Each structure stands twice: as structure tokens, then as C-alpha cells.
Amino acid sequence: MRGPDRGARPQPRPRPAGGFGGRPGRSTRDPAATGSRRPSRRRPRGGDAGPAGGHPEPARPGRGRRGGGEPGSGEDGRVFVVHPRGEAILDGVPTVRSVEALPGDVDVALVAVPPEACEPTLRACGARGIRAAIVFTSGFAEAGETEAERRLVATARAAGVRVCGPNTLGVVNPDARFYGSFSGALVMTPPPGGEIAYLSQSGALGGAFMSRLWERGIGICRFVSVGNQADLDLGDYVGALLDDPGVRVLALFVEGVADGRKFGRALGGARGRNKPVVVYKAGRTRESQGAIRSHTGALAGDDVVWTVRDVLGLFDAAIALAWQPPPAGRRVGIISTSGGACGILADECRGRGLLVPELGPAAQKRVEAEIPRFGVARNPIDVTAQMLTRPEMFGNVLGILAEEPGIDAILLMLTTLTDPLAEAVMEQVVARVQGLAKPVLVSWLVAPSLATRGMARLIEARIPLYDTPERAVNALAALAEWPQLGREV
Known part of the structure; x- marks a missing residue:
């Protein structure tokens, strides 16, 4: 079995004209909508x-x-x-x-x-x-x-x-x-x-x-x-x-x-x-x-x-x-605006066999320079509600985790962040994630109608978005475990 290609973020594939319902030149084993036992040279009109x-x-x-x-x-x-x-x-x-x-x-x-x-x-x-x-x-x-x-x-x-x-x-x-x-x-x-x-x-x-x-x-x-x-x-x-x-x-x-x-x-x-x-x-x-x-x-x-x-x-x-690309390991970095949310994600990760390691001293100092003194810089990282007045804080901390060699995947959890600020913060997230070889997944608890533009920006950028922390962690576990078919994820 060939393992997953690591180090590259999946890119949108070229949109072919077919598969089921009409890709030309399908092989003879193709049970597509053309249904032909011989190769079809055209898509169905x-x-x-x-x-x-x-x-x-x-x-x-x-x-x-x-x-x-x-x-x-x-x-x-x-x-x-x-x-x-x-x-x-x-x-x-x-x-x-x-x-x-x-x-x-x-x-x-x-x-x-x-x-x-x-x-x-x-x-x-x-x-x-x-x-x-x-x-x-x-x-x-x-x-x-x-x-x-x-x-x-x-x-x-x-x-x-x-x-x-x-x-x-x-x-x-x-x-x-x-x-x-x-x-x-x-x-x-x-x-x-x-x-x-x-x-x-x-x-x-x-x-x-x-x-x-x-x-x-x-x-x-x-x-x-x-x-x-x-x-x-x-x-x-x-x-x-x-x-x-x-x-x-x-x-x-x-x-x-x-x-x-x-x-x-x-x-x-x-x-x-x-x-x-x-x-x-x-x-x-x-x-x-x-x-x-x-x-x-x-x-x-x-x-x-x-x-x-x-x-x-x-x-x-x-x-x-x-x-998202598969992670190189099981070490997860967590960022949230809520200490309670950080605890939920950490518990869920441990329950799925994912690790939440404490950041090294150098990384912690970089995070401490970005967040308020009453925040938490160890991992999970609590940037606190101060992000509402300093929205660039979230993207900056995400950038630190993206560069940290001891972190293989990143989970973000948002609570009541709403538009228009939500859209601005998600633009920062998208900019940091582009080209990143680590998977980034987001859990966002607010009513979708209050952050429509921010959530849409994540979907446009192919960053998975989930409405509960449990769903986000389960999806990350799938990314980590998918090469092992035969196991539940």
C-alpha cells in the first residue's frame, strides 16, 4: 500500500466533464451513465x-x-x-x-x-x-x-x-x-x-x-x-x-x-x-x-x-x-477565544488518541507577546475575548503554530465571533493557511446567520468548518488515521 503524500495541501482538481454521466473515453469496466461496454468517445448530450x-x-x-x-x-x-x-x-x-x-x-x-x-x-x-x-x-x-x-x-x-x-x-x-x-x-x-x-x-x-x-x-x-x-x-x-x-x-x-x-x-x-x-x-x-x-x-x-x-x-x-493534507503526526495545536472551549477540545483530542503537547519555551514566549497577560500560551492557547479589539492576534498566533515543528495539526475554535469582524478574522486565517502543509480545521459555535460571510470565506478557502468541537476532532482523527482502512475513525 502506498501511504499518503505528505507535505502538500490538496488543491482543487481540474474539473473534468464526466465520471458518472459522461466523461469521454471511459474504460470497458465503467458502469457510468453511458453504460456502454465499449469506450465512449463523447459525453452524453x-x-x-x-x-x-x-x-x-x-x-x-x-x-x-x-x-x-x-x-x-x-x-x-x-x-x-x-x-x-x-x-x-x-x-x-x-x-x-x-x-x-x-x-x-x-x-x-x-x-x-x-x-x-x-x-x-x-x-x-x-x-x-x-x-x-x-x-x-x-x-x-x-x-x-x-x-x-x-x-x-x-x-x-x-x-x-x-x-x-x-x-x-x-x-x-x-x-x-x-x-x-x-x-x-x-x-x-x-x-x-x-x-x-x-x-x-x-x-x-x-x-x-x-x-x-x-x-x-x-x-x-x-x-x-x-x-x-x-x-x-x-x-x-x-x-x-x-x-x-x-x-x-x-x-x-x-x-x-x-x-x-x-x-x-x-x-x-x-x-x-x-x-x-x-x-x-x-x-x-x-x-x-x-x-x-x-x-x-x-x-x-x-x-x-x-x-x-x-x-x-x-x-x-x-x-x-x-x-486538507494528512498530518505528519498526532500532535495538535489548539487556539480559542475561550478557556472552556480549549478544555473541551483538549479532552476530545485525548479521547481520540490525539496529543495536545505543551509548547516549547521559545514558542510560548512568541505567543505570550501576542496575547494578553491573562491569556494562556502553553497549548491549548486561549487568546481571550481581547481578540475583539485586536483581531490580528488570532492570525498571528495561528502563524506561530504553523511554524512550530512540534505541532502536526491545528484546531481553531470560535464561539460568538460575528460579522463583520468575523469576516476580517477569517481573511487572516485563510492567508495563514494557504500553502501550509499542516491540516487546519475550525469549530464555530455561533448561529450561522450571525457569521455568514466569515463562514463562507472558510468554505471558499477549503478549510473544514464544524458546528461542534466533537465533529471537528473526529474529522481530524480521520485525517490522521485514514491510511489504516479497517479501523473505525
């Missing part, structure tokens, strides 16, 4: 997506409005609807009466038809040369209809069609402007950028957590709701993302793994490429396993992969791993 089916009720998948989450809304905006009566399903999107009547080449079909219509729809897709289908339809293994799901897969394979789903919320790739999903989160405009690929066995939870990240201005570069994994499964999706240059970190919400060996090989490939995989594993208790079986038809097994213990921690760790 908007109309290369054909939602098959549709219902008169607006609440059902297959009918909706155009907007930021328009199904299949690729670069050229070419989307077609297939409906047997030729009814308009999406405003401004042309409708044809059959799959055979679709004009031009089609890359992917979004299937929203009753369960009994899925097999003939996939046959028609295969005959039409469509090699990928995202099947929204439920009513298969998750509802006890395992034989119906087996027939669906057999039909798809005979037709040469790879299937995401069934019972999936869909696929989203903002880089390619591909939104093959009916998630309610798509009423939002996804923020640009993002290096996190998010794979979820729960479509509803997947969309919900994606919306929370978007609200904070944090992008998701790939989202796949894997559904029942009747054909393509988690191992396929992880494997396809290993060589995707737009993906730095994979975040997985896992309920069950059908092919453990394939999944394990994919995880091994991620380790070999220095791509961290963070997993939240549902189904750790007998009661939750029963609930999951009724949800997706998959029964979760024992914890065998690197996991986080709470679902918010999935993204806390993923953000830290995507944005």
Missing part, C-alpha cells in the same frame, strides 16, 4: 437521455418541471420523453411515443414505468442501442419480489443494457450537467466544484444529505443512489471512480454488500491510489438489519470496512480528507 414512461400525477417519478435538476440535462440540453400517448411530461421537453422513435444516439434511459413494464422497456432500449438504464421503478426485491428482479436483470443482460437500480433515486454529475434523478434536492442549484463522490444505498437519505452540503456551499462531484444493486453494485461504482480525476474522496452509505470480494478489491484499489473511502455502515444491530431488508432487499453483514459511527461524520471526514 442532454437529449441523449430519454426518460422512458411517465405518469399523469406530478408527484410520481417520470413527470416534473425543468430546472437545475432537469433529468439528463447535459451540455446541449437534449432530453426526450417517451410516453405511449405522446403527452407532455416535462415542460419544454419533446415527447415521442416509443423508444424506437427516439432521434439520434441515446446514452442513457431514465426508466419510470410500472414494474411489469420494465422488462419490455429494457428490451426496447437494447434494440435501440441504449446501453445504460437508470431504473427508478420500485416493487422488486425490496418488496419481496426477488424473482421479478431476477427476470429484470436477465432481460437487461440479454439486451446488452447495464442497470442502475431498480428502486434508485438516480445519478447526478454536476460536472457534466447530468441530473438523472428525481430527488427533491434538485430544486437547489448545486454549487460548483467538489471532490467528493457520494454513493448511497438509501436514495431518500442520499438526497437529504446532499441538500445539506449544497446549502453550505459544498459541492458533490458524483452522486449515485445504487438502489437494489440488481446489476451494477457498490463494487462496480467504486471501481469506476478509482481513475476519475474529479474524485478525491468517496463517501459511502452502506446497508449491505452483495459481492464482498468485488467490493474489497475496489477498496484495495482506492487505497493503492491514495483515494480515501469513508463508510457509514447501517445495519449493525439485528433490529436495523430487519428494517434494511424491507428497504432494499439487502441484509447488512458485520462491520468489515473502515467506518464512521454517525451519519454526519461520514461527510465531516470526507470534507476534511478532500480539503
Whole structure:
């Protein structure tokens, strides 16, 4: 296994046009939205997506409005609807009466038809040369209809069609402007950028957590709701993302793994490429396993992969791993405006196996020269509320820790610092962190509405921000421990 490259802060990666939903030239093992078993030489154009089916009720998948989450809304905006009566399903999107009547080449079909219509729809897709289908339809293994799901897969394979789903919320790739999903989160405009690929066995939870990240201005570069994994499964999706240059970190919400060996090989490939995989594993208790079986038809097994213990921690760790370099060791420097906050962070660090060493005499003298006499310069460092009258103090102390060889990582904790002063202080923080080979994470307790500009500045600069000290410390622990897959972080 190759360890993490230390000494360099992760930089935003060039934004490719694809991954899932349309990067050109994917390898033959790519289960992307093009779905082709041969390399695709182009990304899906908007109309290369054909939602098959549709219902008169607006609440059902297959009918909706155009907007930021328009199904299949690729670069050229070419989307077609297939409906047997030729009814308009999406405003401004042309409708044809059959799959055979679709004009031009089609890359992917979004299937929203009753369960009994899925097999003939996939046959028609295969005959039409469509090699990928995202099947929204439920009513298969998750509802006890395992034989119906087996027939669906057999039909798809005979037709040469790879299937995401069934019972999936869909696929989203903002880089390619591909939104093959009916998630309610798509009423939002996804923020640009993002290096996190998010794979979820729960479509509803997947969309919900994606919306929370978007609200904070944090992008998701790939989202796949894997559904029942009747054909393509988690191992396929992880494997396809290993060589995707737009993906730095994979975040997985896992309920069950059908092919453990394939999944394990994919995880091994991620380790070999220095791509961290963070997993939240549902189904750790007998009661939750029963609930999951009724949800997706998959029964979760024992914890065998690197996991986080709470679902918010999935993204806390993923953000830290995507944005910050791994620390060279476990020695943490802490700066806060509150003695109580310093104590909380120190306790949390020790509870996670992180060290909070006292600064050496030379470093302490430098800190003492910056903070008031009633502050604390040892580590944790309490700069006190005097920062409100001397805001440059915070950045200066951060600069001292940045230069201190006995400190490997830095945690900042703010309490009631508000705009406009908050924005000015965060500008100092950003300036000190740029180019720093040590990770810096921030916990900020004030109501976000009181420090909107300051918090936004941190997100823009790719400095992880957490609303509790516990979440910040857990994310830092993930940074320190991610090379050791198989351990909980």
C-alpha cells in the first residue's frame, strides 16, 4: 500500500466533464451513465437521455418541471420523453411515443414505468442501442419480489443494457450537467466544484444529505443512489471512480454488500491510489438489519470496512480528507477565544488518541507577546475575548503554530465571533493557511446567520468548518488515521 503524500495541501482538481454521466473515453469496466461496454468517445448530450414512461400525477417519478435538476440535462440540453400517448411530461421537453422513435444516439434511459413494464422497456432500449438504464421503478426485491428482479436483470443482460437500480433515486454529475434523478434536492442549484463522490444505498437519505452540503456551499462531484444493486453494485461504482480525476474522496452509505470480494478489491484499489473511502455502515444491530431488508432487499453483514459511527461524520471526514493534507503526526495545536472551549477540545483530542503537547519555551514566549497577560500560551492557547479589539492576534498566533515543528495539526475554535469582524478574522486565517502543509480545521459555535460571510470565506478557502468541537476532532482523527482502512475513525 502506498501511504499518503505528505507535505502538500490538496488543491482543487481540474474539473473534468464526466465520471458518472459522461466523461469521454471511459474504460470497458465503467458502469457510468453511458453504460456502454465499449469506450465512449463523447459525453452524453442532454437529449441523449430519454426518460422512458411517465405518469399523469406530478408527484410520481417520470413527470416534473425543468430546472437545475432537469433529468439528463447535459451540455446541449437534449432530453426526450417517451410516453405511449405522446403527452407532455416535462415542460419544454419533446415527447415521442416509443423508444424506437427516439432521434439520434441515446446514452442513457431514465426508466419510470410500472414494474411489469420494465422488462419490455429494457428490451426496447437494447434494440435501440441504449446501453445504460437508470431504473427508478420500485416493487422488486425490496418488496419481496426477488424473482421479478431476477427476470429484470436477465432481460437487461440479454439486451446488452447495464442497470442502475431498480428502486434508485438516480445519478447526478454536476460536472457534466447530468441530473438523472428525481430527488427533491434538485430544486437547489448545486454549487460548483467538489471532490467528493457520494454513493448511497438509501436514495431518500442520499438526497437529504446532499441538500445539506449544497446549502453550505459544498459541492458533490458524483452522486449515485445504487438502489437494489440488481446489476451494477457498490463494487462496480467504486471501481469506476478509482481513475476519475474529479474524485478525491468517496463517501459511502452502506446497508449491505452483495459481492464482498468485488467490493474489497475496489477498496484495495482506492487505497493503492491514495483515494480515501469513508463508510457509514447501517445495519449493525439485528433490529436495523430487519428494517434494511424491507428497504432494499439487502441484509447488512458485520462491520468489515473502515467506518464512521454517525451519519454526519461520514461527510465531516470526507470534507476534511478532500480539503486538507494528512498530518505528519498526532500532535495538535489548539487556539480559542475561550478557556472552556480549549478544555473541551483538549479532552476530545485525548479521547481520540490525539496529543495536545505543551509548547516549547521559545514558542510560548512568541505567543505570550501576542496575547494578553491573562491569556494562556502553553497549548491549548486561549487568546481571550481581547481578540475583539485586536483581531490580528488570532492570525498571528495561528502563524506561530504553523511554524512550530512540534505541532502536526491545528484546531481553531470560535464561539460568538460575528460579522463583520468575523469576516476580517477569517481573511487572516485563510492567508495563514494557504500553502501550509499542516491540516487546519475550525469549530464555530455561533448561529450561522450571525457569521455568514466569515463562514463562507472558510468554505471558499477549503478549510473544514464544524458546528461542534466533537465533529471537528473526529474529522481530524480521520485525517490522521485514514491510511489504516479497517479501523473505525
